[in-house]
Amino acid sequence: MSKNYILVGAYPNRDKQQQPGGQLTATKLLVEYATLHDIKLHIIDTSENTFPAPSLKKRVFKAIRRVIELRGVIKENRVDGVIVFSGPLFSFYEKVLMSAIAKYYGKKSILLIRSGHFIDSNQRSVVIRYLNRYLLKIPSKIVAQGTKWVEFYKDMNVDISKVELISNWIKVKENHNYIGNRDKVVFLFAGAMVEKKGVLELFDIIQTHYQELKKYTFRFAGEGALFEALKQRKEENHLDNIELLGWRYDSDMMDEYQRADVFILPSHAEGFPNAILEALNYRLPVIATDVGGISDSIINGYNGYVVDVKDNESIYKSIKQLGESFELRNKFSKNSEKILKEKHDFYQNCQALFNLF
Structure with missing residues (x-):
């Protein structure tokens, strides 16, 4: 029997031009892997235009709609887990709420925070740091993008057994040779x-x-x-x-x-x-x-x-x-x-x- 997961991340419609970005590339390749292995994904798209940035009101409205969608999918379908990509600040709080909903319904969630600004925000504010220490207890697993991220989560008192180091991924070009310019570098x-x-x-x-x-x-x-x-x-x-x-x-x-x-x-x-x-x-x-x-x-x-x-x-x-x-x-x-x-x-x-x- 094939597995069924919810994927929360940037995955815009084909007709929507999207500025290049790491989360978009990661989600596209995750979808490709799932397709190759008969894994079914319900995708909740979180893509936003960065320039100009959307208003707070618009972001809140979209976030509420996504949270409602996630809850509905979990209630009405067999779901084996939830994969959640997150940014800093507002994005993080939305995605932690999604992880909390998954936990309430007995579903595992994996949180992947992709922005280094999340680390910065916790270092700048004692209040944010204290709040986020608590919220990071909610996801079942947290994926770290490198050893510095692992150390950060340790410093945030996250149970290290729930932190997994998985480097960012890309489809490797085989047999690609570096040519290089000898004159005009x-x-x-x-x-x-x-x-x-x-x-x-x-x-x-x-x-x-x-x-x-x-x-x-x-x-x-x-x-x-x-x-x-x-x-x-x-x-x-x-x-x-x-x-x-x-x-x-x-x-x-x-x-x-x-x-x-x-x-x-x-x-x-x-x-x-x-x-x-x-x-x-x-x-x-x-x-x-x-x-x-x-x-x-x-x-x-x-x-x-x-x-x-x-x-x-x-x-x-x-x-x-x-x-x-x-x-x-x-x-x-x-x-x-x-x-x-x-x-x-x-x-x-x-x-x-x-x-x-």
């Missing part, structure tokens, strides 16, 4: 153009060291609150080695990874960013900050460089080291492939997730 940033993604620091580095870095190209794929201001800054300061691309979707974004030599993401907070997964899938060396689960898969001096948040000098040195050595980039690329296959294979990790029930 391309550094790629992909993500929202907002302060928390570290784009201001990256612009500061490029502008401060322009004479040394003008031989490289820095391509920014993404939009957001800072996009127009950074476009103006680029033009006013004649930063000709910067290219602002706006959002790129699907095949266009894949082309960006294909033409890049190095991926760079100096974020202030992350869960485990899908952009880094994509970079690993194209065997790119990576420069990233030590946040969320990143340091499990980007190992300093092995397949990239891991630096502290806002450490502009270390980011600059990492850019120089990788920019100046094709041999180093090629070595890191081969190591990225090893880590990708060991930790991020979608089949292996989705299987591990369903095995938690």
Whole structure:
């Protein structure tokens, strides 16, 4: 007899254009795995447009509708468990309520918190931290995206026996070879153009060291609150080695990874960013900050460089080291492939997730 689960996560209709994101990729691959193994999923879509952000009233209305849908499905159908993807703050409280409903009806729930901002919010507020410690007791299992997440849950007094480390997953490209440019090296940033993604620091580095870095190209794929201001800054300061691309979707974004030599993401907070997964899938060396689960898969001096948040000098040195050595980039690329296959294979990790029930 096939198993039946409820999946709560971003999974928009095909006719709805959605900005790329880690949760969307994870849910799509989870659905693909379920289809291959005769697992039936009732999907409750939680996708939202990020830019512009919806009003609080609209978010509350949608959340209530989703909670009612979840309760109805559990009451009227045979359900073997509930998989719940969550973000920080309001998203977390909605998803914990769903886990509580599942618990009330005797169903196991697995909570996957995907945003590093959840960790930040708990570190900033004693009240939020105290409340969330209690709420994290509700799900049957919690999936951590890396060892730092495991340590965070320990610090939140979560029963460690209910925490499982399952790395974010992607469909691994087989037999993909890193080509790389020996002359005009391309550094790629992909993500929202907002302060928390570290784009201001990256612009500061490029502008401060322009004479040394003008031989490289820095391509920014993404939009957001800072996009127009950074476009103006680029033009006013004649930063000709910067290219602002706006959002790129699907095949266009894949082309960006294909033409890049190095991926760079100096974020202030992350869960485990899908952009880094994509970079690993194209065997790119990576420069990233030590946040969320990143340091499990980007190992300093092995397949990239891991630096502290806002450490502009270390980011600059990492850019120089990788920019100046094709041999180093090629070595890191081969190591990225090893880590990708060991930790991020979608089949292996989705299987591990369903095995938690």
